[in-house]
Amino acid sequence: MQYKQFISHLFIHLKPHIGKFIFISTMMIIATVLESSVPEITGRIVDELFATERKSETAFIYALTLLGAIVLSSLFALTSTAVSSWVSNKVIMDLRVIMFTKLLKLPKSYLDQHPTGKTLSILTFDVEQIAASASTIWLDFIKSSMTVVILIGYLFYKNWQLSLTLLILLPLVYLAVKFSSNRMRHSNVNVQKSMGDMTHLLNENISGNTLVKIYHAQSQINDKFNSLIKNIRQQRFKVDMTSSFNTAFVNILIGLSLSSVVYFSSTLLQMSAGEFLSFFTAMGMLLKPAKSLVNINKPLQNAMAAGESVFGLINEKEESNIGTKELINPKGFIQFNNVSFSYNNNTTILKHINLDIKAGETIAFVGATGSGKTTIIQLLMRFYSPKQGVITIDGVDINQFEIDSLRSNISFVDQNIQLFNDSIKGNIALGQLETISDKQIKQSAIIANADEFIQQLEHEFDTQIGENGISLSGGQRQRLAIARAIAKDSPILILDEATSALDNATEKKVQNAIHKMQKNRTTIIIAHRLSTIQKANRIIVLRHGYIIEQGTHQELLDYQGEYAQLYKHQFKY
Incomplete structure (x- = not known):
């Protein structure tokens, strides 16, 4: 300089x-x-x-x-x-x-x-x-x-x-x-x-x-x-x-x-x-x-x-936010129209994705590492923009929505759980601490099967959990993340292997909670454990950025294609 x-x-x-x-x-x-x-x-x-x-x-x-x-x-x-x-x-x-x-x-x-x-x-x-x-x-x-x-x-x-x-x-x-x-x-x-x-x-x-x-x-x-x-x-x-x-x-x-x-x-x-x-x-x-x-x-x-x-x-360029429309009470009808994407103009990750996700439908993406599963949800949340094609919600291009308005309608649970050096309450009520009631916070914890261990803590919901929840077990951290998504109460729910850190008994309880949470919500699941997505309305199989199969769990088993092979061998991606 x-x-x-x-x-x-x-x-x-x-x-x-x-x-x-x-x-x-x-x-x-x-x-x-x-x-x-x-x-x-x-x-x-x-x-x-x-x-x-x-x-x-x-x-x-x-x-x-x-x-x-x-x-x-x-x-x-x-x-x-x-x-x-x-x-x-x-x-x-x-x-x-x-x-x-x-x-x-x-x-x-x-x-x-x-x-x-x-x-x-x-x-x-x-x-x-x-x-x-x-x-x-x-x-x-x-x-x-x-x-x-x-x-x-x-x-x-x-x-x-x-x-x-x-x-x-x-x-x-x-x-x-x-x-x-x-x-x-x-x-x-x-x-x-x-x-x-x-x-x-x-x-x-x-x-x-x-x-x-x-x-x-x-x-x-x-x-x-x-x-x-x-x-x-x-x-x-x-x-x-x-x-x-x-x-x-x-x-x-x-x-x-x-x-x-x-x-x-x-x-x-x-x-x-x-x-x-x-x-x-x-x-x-x-x-x-x-x-x-x-x-x-x-x-x-x-x-x-x-x-x-x-x-x-x-002087770095801020995240693009040219949209002016407010996304209010969306039905949750999502469309991917000929969407292609690559990072830094290198290898194309997604190739001509065409997909309709009905309002209230639960779909699951499966496929090998690098097939484009995570990229699809990154595009939907507008962390990146397609190089080609359009993504719409209720028929409107998501780029037309003000970015905070779009994301306020999406709840997200990542497999790489990120918690903050705050209280249990602060983590569940992230972003809405001043607007959400203690009753709603507790109800969210109950649904996520987190209330059980929270009640055993000395200060319960006021317990400080340390950097990234270091004082909690992996399963407890994951249940807190699920409680956070439940508390947000968004019409669109994205789950990236949300139960990967849970034992079998706890996983069944949380899966039941997730099924309840999915009611009247459009839900997108990235699945590594195929046993967790059998009740999905549709399962989308990706390979090298293409959609190669889609259907219900039983339809894909009957088809005897790639999904059937994955399920047969219980190969976990």
Whole structure:
């Protein structure tokens, strides 16, 4: 990301705080002017108090003036720092809110293609780098640049001949900063990428800790982690060394100037003690702001590298939602009209699917892995759009519906159960906690056969279940997911092997609950256990993206085709 691009993107988020930035800058300018007056005050103290007759009244006035300049400078600087810190943290908060909101609106394809760890790194690590430029860099720049300008002006006022040496140094400092910028930017981009990879690796291995241990993969994972952090160390070392080189270079140049002042002021120019002290002190005070101006390039390059990922995420295209119609009380008549689909224009997953699902009908999809079962329901829920053909509900193209309106009419139970670090109640009432009653939540749990184990928990429905329901068994987690779908009470129900984690006895109870739930609902089942779909109105057999058979369980057995073979061998897909 180029400097102008970075500033233009950042300015959008700083614009609401322009007034505060003006206030910060004003306070810091006043503080800098007061601080820069110290060399002149100390010079006069030496000439008027120590080189002449010493008067207590004069000494008191100078002492009070010096104290006043230091105290007021500190107070103004403190005020600007406090406001700057407030702005910085407000920008961090705003950016995180914007990014999190954006994440919720991004298409599923983005989340499928971007590792979770890298996305987490953007919201945690990268945004902090951006915030540094929002206030800290600006504050340092104002203070350091104003100090340099005021002190150089003061030095020229005191003695322009000696001050000319400073002008010779400026091009050298500029060349040093320019040399370091590209080097640090490249290294910082690598650091941002490696931090994302590291966060992703940590996330994977914390969640997959059991597999890592059972397969004795600790050494393999550890080598990968060590390689990542070694790269981070190397890149950060390059950044630190480049910054240190700049600092050392500037120190040498200023040291050369200071030593020149000592020589020429005492020989050729024959300055008084006070004049020398004023000039030398002012030059000494130039050291810190000059170093700050050079070193400000390091956090700026950090921020620019982070800006590529942060603003890249913010500017990602949101999930398509061009529909304007509301889907209210649909009957649930679903049609797939010549639907074809491929991911990223690669191998075609679905090929010319034509299918009518009547309102209130229960259909089941079976077929080998990769046959297109899951893709069909992904298209129906509009996580992806067909490359060809149209999907309709009650005769209306689903793309014409407002996306939240469409999904509010669909309940979904996935075989990969996802629960949240919340209470039992919060998970069952997901998305409708403020509108659903406790009675409805409990009834949903009863239907899903979850009430039995919930009542045995210490806090019952208020029990916190931990990350992804870690405190529950697989069967309990699955029953909670079913209860969540029941609580939503949608006219369209999608079940992706919803009983796969249940024992036989519990599965029969939940299957009975599902049959009750299916009443007056259009139900789509992805089946791996063929024994669970025998009561479906129709069974659709998929192979390589085509529908090759469809009919009732008995009709397909009589047909003696692929389904009959699957059933005969009880092959579980």
